[in-house]
Amino acid sequence: MDTQSIKNRFGIIGNSPALNHALSTAVQVANTDLSVLIVGESGVGKEVFSMIIHALSPRKHNPFIAVNCGAIPEGTIDSELFGHEKGSFTGAVDSRKGYFETVNGGTIFLDEIGEMPLGTQARLLRVLETGEFIRVGSSKVQKTDVRVIAATNRDLLEYTQTGDFRQDLYYRLSTVPIRVPSLRDRKEDVPLLFRKFAADFAERYKTQSVQLDAAAQQMLVSYYWPGNVRELKNIAEQISVLSTDKAINAEVMQRFLPQRETSRSLAVIPSAMQGGSTGSGTDFNTERDILYKLFFDLKKDMNDLKQMIFDVAHHQGYTPVDPSSNNGSLMPVYNDSEHTAPATYNQGTPILLESNDHHEDIEETLLLADREKEFITKALKKHKSRRRDAAAELGISERTLYRKIKEYNIEE
Numbered sequence: 001m002d003t004q005s006i007k008n009r010f011g012i013i014g015n016s017p018a019l020n021h022a023l024s025t026a027v028q029v030a031n032t033d034l035s036v037l038i039v040g041e042s043g044v045g046k047e048v049f050s051m052i053i054h055a056l057s058p059r060k061h062n063p064f065i066a067v068n069c070g071a072i073p074e075g076t077i078d079s080e081l082f083g084h085e086k087g088s089f090t091g092a093v094d095s096r097k098g099y100f101e102t103v104n105g106g107t108i109f110l111d112e113i114g115e116m117p118l119g120t121q122a123r124l125l126r127v128l129e130t131g132e133f134i135r136v137g138s139s140k141v142q143k144t145d146v147r148v149i150a151a152t153n154r155d156l157l158e159y160t161q162t163g164d165f166r167q168d169l170y171y172r173l174s175t176v177p178i179r180v181p182s183l184r185d186r187k188e189d190v191p192l193l194f195r196k197f198a199a200d201f202a203e204r205y206k207t208q209s210v211q212l213d214a215a216a217q218q219m220l221v222s223y224y225w226p227g228n229v230r231e232l233k234n235i236a237e238q239i240s241v242l243s244t245d246k247a248i249n250a251e252v253m254q255r256f257l258p259q260r261e262t263s264r265s266l267a268v269i270p271s272a273m274q275g276g277s278t279g280s281g282t283d284f285n286t287e288r289d290i291l292y293k294l295f296f297d298l299k300k301d302m303n304d305l306k307q308m309i310f311d312v313a314h315h316q317g318y319t320p321v322d323p324s325s326n327n328g329s330l331m332p333v334y335n336d337s338e339h340t341a342p343a344t345y346n347q348g349t350p351i352l353l354e355s356n357d358h359h360e361d362i363e364e365t366l367l368l369a370d371r372e373k374e375f376i377t378k379a380l381k382k383h384k385s386r387r388r389d390a391a392a393e394l395g396i397s398e399r400t401l402y403r404k405i406k407e408y409n410i411e412e
Contacts, residue, residue: 003027006056010048013193016186022049022178029176030056035128037113037173038151040180042395043228046151049178050109053149063106065099070112070397071388077120079136088137100133100144107147113173114154114165115397124148125169148173183225183232190221193229197236208246210239215250223257373408376401385412 003023006012012023029036030053038046047066054064072080079089083098099108110116116124127133128148132141150173159165183190194212202209212220225231239248239256375394383389391401405412 006052010052010055012045012048013196014186014189015192016181016189018179018181019186019189022180023052025176025178026052027056029053029178031058033147034175035147035173036149036176036178037156038149038178038180039156040151040153041182041228042153043230044180044182045229046153046180047109047111049180050107050149050151054107054109054147057107057147059106059147063103064109065103065106066109066111067099068111068398070115070399071391073399073402074117077117078123081120082123082133082135084136085138088135092137095135098133098135100127100146101142103146104144105146107149110148110150112152112397113150114152114156114159115399118164118166121166121169125166125172128169128172183228187221190225190232191217193232194220194236197233198240201237201240205241207240210236210243210246210248212248212253213250216248216253219250219253219257369408372404373410376404376408377410380405380410380412 003020006023006027007014012019026036026049036050036053038049040046050066051064054060067081069077078084079092079096079098081098081100083096083101084092086092086095110124123133127144127146131143131145133144134141156165156170156174160167160170183193191212198210227234235256239252242256243252245252376390379390379393380387383393387398387401387405391398394401396404404410
């Protein structure tokens with residue numbers, strides 16, 4: 001089957017070389033039983049590639065199931081994947097088959113594989129190497145014949161170096177890697193995708209399809225698209241529903257697009273914070289990264305301000321105390337005919353402008369936790385406690401959100 005036929009069948013829009021190469025690789029590997037690791041940012045359509053591989057494989061008439069590893073709580077993921085016996089844990093009132101048992105002969109797609117706990121990774125490795133698994137609470141070894149396709153938006157190779165992902169599992173999964181390009185890496189496809197989405201929404205909402213002038217189209221192409229195809233589709237739907245004038249110019253488009261500078265700066269935070277590229281350049285997915293960057297910038301601004309105060313004091317004939325002394329930055333506050341200071345301080349009396357580093361770190365950590373809890377609470381309230389939607393808006397996995405809800409004791 002040629003590439004264009006596959007695009008038509010699965011609704012894939014675009015002609016960029018990177019996209020065509022990813023599709024070609026998927027077609028080539030489909031007829032084998034090799035494990036495949038699909039790598040790409042959130043929102044690029046990794047699940048579609050797993051469906052293509054299954055549909056073109058000898059297993060196409062057998063079951064296919066997609067499992068979001070990040071959406072399953074850590075305490076139940078083993079049971080979900082491998083099943084459990086009655087009474088094996090609280091709430092296990094009956095025996096239950098896991099996905100690897102029910103999908104025997106078919107294909108299982110493990111999305112967000114980087115969120116899988118280390119214990120579950122060991123179990124998965126055994127399935128991949130021997131085809132064997134054991135239900136939770138059982139000692140009986142069972143066999144299964146399942147093809148595994150995994151996907152991640154993380155740099156798993158870096159995770160293996162930090163101990164967060166098993167190195168042997170990484171190399172077992174990535175027998176054939178497929179890298180799905182981000183939308184900003186195939187900008188020539190942006191107008192095609194927008195026209196397709198606009199036409200679909202016009203049909204759905206029984207309205208005229210929106211049309212972009214040259215300036216609006218260029219603005220669309222130039223935008224950074226941190227949310228990739230998913231974000232583009234959302235923008236197309238917003239414009240289709242909310243814009244009364246279906247002829248869209250740059251001024252109208254500007255109202256629907258987030259500020260490009262903001263989106264671009266946030267997307268490069270991880271590499272800036274780590275002092276270099278992580279290899280993928282796309283690991284920015286959490287509100288925690290934003291908050292750390294904000295606190296980092298705030299601390300830098302405070303240090304610059306203190307240095308400026310020292311410089312001013314020095315030029316006006318006052319000798320600042322060495323910032324490194326007494327674990328803090330000290331400066332004399334004076335009281336003379338030209339400068340007025342609070343009466344409680346005399347010339348030469350030092351004021352502590354910065355506490356020691358230990359206290360500062362504690363305060364920043366507490367502030368960060370407060371802001372993180374506030375973000376999560378607002379997201380849950382906005383989406384009426386729908387965790388999937390709240391996690392998507394926060395840019396974290398459902399499992400991470402679940403953990404944070406318990407950690408901060410947030411009432412839903």
